Amino acid sequence: MAGKPAGKCDFDLSPENLKAKLSNTFRLQEFRVNQLEAINATISNENVFVVGGNGAGKSLCFQLPACFTAGVTVVISPLKSLIQDQIQKLTELGIQAWTPPDDQGYSDAESIYEQLLEIKLLYVTPEKMRMSDPLIEALHNLFANGLLARFVIDEAQCIIEWGGDFRRAYGTLNELQQDFPRVPMTALSGPVAPHIKEGILNQLQMTNPKEFTMSFNQTNLKYAVKPKTLDGETDCITWIKEHYPHDSGIVYCWKKHYCDQMAKTMKEAGLLACSYHSDKTEEYRKSVHNKWKENKCQVICATVAFGMGIHKPDVRYVIHSFLPKSMERYQRETGRTGRDGNVSHCILFYSEEDYSELHDVISDDKSLTEDSKKRELDNLNRVLQYCSNGKVCRRTQLLSYFGGVKTEADLCEENAKAICDNCESANMMNVKEEGEGEMT
Numbered sequence: 001m002a003g004k005p006a007g008k009c010d011f012d013l014s015p016e017n018l019k020a021k022l023s024n025t026f027r028l029q030e031f032r033v034n035q036l037e038a039i040n041a042t043i044s045n046e047n048v049f050v051v052g053g054n055g056a057g058k059s060l061c062f063q064l065p066a067c068f069t070a071g072v073t074v075v076i077s078p079l080k081s082l083i084q085d086q087i088q089k090l091t092e093l094g095i096q097a098w099t100p101p102d103d104q105g106y107s108d109a110e111s112i113y114e115q116l117l118e119i120k121l122l123y124v125t126p127e128k129m130r131m132s133d134p135l136i137e138a139l140h141n142l143f144a145n146g147l148l149a150r151f152v153i154d155e156a157q158c159i160i161e162w163g164g165d166f167r168r169a170y171g172t173l174n175e176l177q178q179d180f181p182r183v184p185m186t187a188l189s190g191p192v193a194p195h196i197k198e199g200i201l202n203q204l205q206m207t208n209p210k211e212f213t214m215s216f217n218q219t220n221l222k223y224a225v226k227p228k229t230l231d232g233e234t235d236c237i238t239w240i241k242e243h244y245p246h247d248s249g250i251v252y253c254w255k256k257h258y259c260d261q262m263a264k265t266m267k268e269a270g271l272l273a274c275s276y277h278s279d280k281t282e283e284y285r286k287s288v289h290n291k292w293k294e295n296k297c298q299v300i301c302a303t304v305a306f307g308m309g310i311h312k313p314d315v316r317y318v319i320h321s322f323l324p325k326s327m328e329r330y331q332r333e334t335g336r337t338g339r340d341g342n343v344s345h346c347i348l349f350y351s352e353e354d355y356s357e358l359h360d361v362i363s364d365d366k367s368l369t370e371d372s373k374k375r376e377l378d379n380l381n382r383v384l385q386y387c388s389n390g391k392v393c394r395r396t397q398l399l400s401y402f403g404g405v406k407t408e409a410d411l412c413e414e415n416a417k418a419i420c421d422n423c424e425s426a427n428m429m430n431v432k433e434e435g436e437g438e439m440t
């Protein structure tokens with residue numbers, strides 16, 4: 001069916017007008033770095049790529065334009081829970097956002113189309129986009145009528161992480177460009193290394209995107225790598241009891257049964273811990289998440305299944321009891337702590353044995369293609385480099401990896417309260433040397 005993207009709008013792009021929208025609709029006072037620029041590019045129908053850390057404010061870059069331009073913005077998001085969360089927030093602000101329910105209520109294209117005419121933002125998972133013929137038909141109708149404003153790929157790093165072998169629907173999002181030519185696209189991603197960013201853009205076939213980087217230096221996070229001296233459980237329990245016996249935290253474990261074991265041992269040690277992974281029922285996972293939000297459970301022992309959409313502000317620590325599989329995952333998982341801006345800890349317990357074990361598991365995994373295997377091993381080796389580098393500031397290592405800085409500067413100098421382990425030991429060494437100097 002022939003179609004066309006939503007046309008350019010007669011829209012006042014002045015900063016004053018956009019700021020008034022920010023305040024009247026989103027109840028926020030000032031734009032953060034690069035938000036206004038990304039919003040301008042979006043309203044001008046450019047392809048847009050926004051990279052930023054946890055809680056940076058990436059969503060506003062498409063939500064504000066979606067509210068005030070013609071047509072429907074289609075947001076492709078990886079998790080139903082994340083979708084519900086976003087729709088709830090938008091609804092509270094009086095913005096019409098919707099996702100097709102799973103029941104039979106909207107099983108024909110016409111009723112979906114009618115509903116789409118009432119909203120500004122449609123949220124769907126990539127699987128739903130692929131599987132639902134009535135939805136695709138309704139989108140073609142929108143396109144034919146010039147009412148398909150934009151596609152937004154939220155958490156676009158999933159395209160590379162999941163597109164190949166796990167969630168194949170992610171790997172097929174490039175078909176959007178063929179099916180709906182010239183409809184502009186926005187991709188939003190957490191911090192990723194430059195080569196992964198290129199992979200995302202290639203995979204989506206996004207042409208000439210305007211790129212915007214939002215902050216990913218979380219200045220209140222205190223990074224440390226510690227040797228795994230005992231078994232993982234004892235190391236974690238000892239650290240938690242010493243530092244935060246009563247506060248909220250997350251302990252990431254390698255495998256599901258380790259989560260169960262970790263939570264059990266923690267309970268025996270007197271900590272309020274719960275296990276969370278994909279073998280637990282949805283109902284159980286929801287109840288654990290709620291208990292944790294209400295501080296009735298203190299520590300969540302989880303696999304990566306406890307991931308996106310975690311917005312508890314007062315999480316004081318994220319511990320990795322085993323190596324994360326990539327720096328991207330590490331950055332995202334540690335970003336779930338300290339959302340209230342207070343100093344919070346990111347502890348990674350490392351041992352050479354863990355590295356060898358994970359290396360062997362990836363190398364022997366027959367379900368992976370050779371390309372995926374190579375990618376996973378490269379990712380793991382980058383984590384190994386981070387763990388083994390006991391000299392360079394952790395913050396600098398992270399930001400260099402993600403392309404944020406090209407300097408060896410000691411970024412902890414500006415963050416004395418959240419100084420990393422490497423900077424802390426360098427400072428102690430300096431004090432010791434100065435002291436020795438005074439004595440001679």
Ligand SMILES: Nc1ncnc2c1ncn2[C@@H]1O[C@H](COP(=O)(O)OP(=O)(O)OP(=O)(O)O)[C@@H](O)[C@H]1O
Binds near residue numbers: 053
């Ligand atoms: N200009 C702003 N001023 C104040 N708060 C803002 C601004 N922009 C966004 N926020 C708030 O920051 C919080 C995080 O925003 P958002 O959900 O867009 O983050 P994100 O970049 O998508 O990160 P994540 O992937 O972790 O959700 C939200 O509560 C949002 O209201």
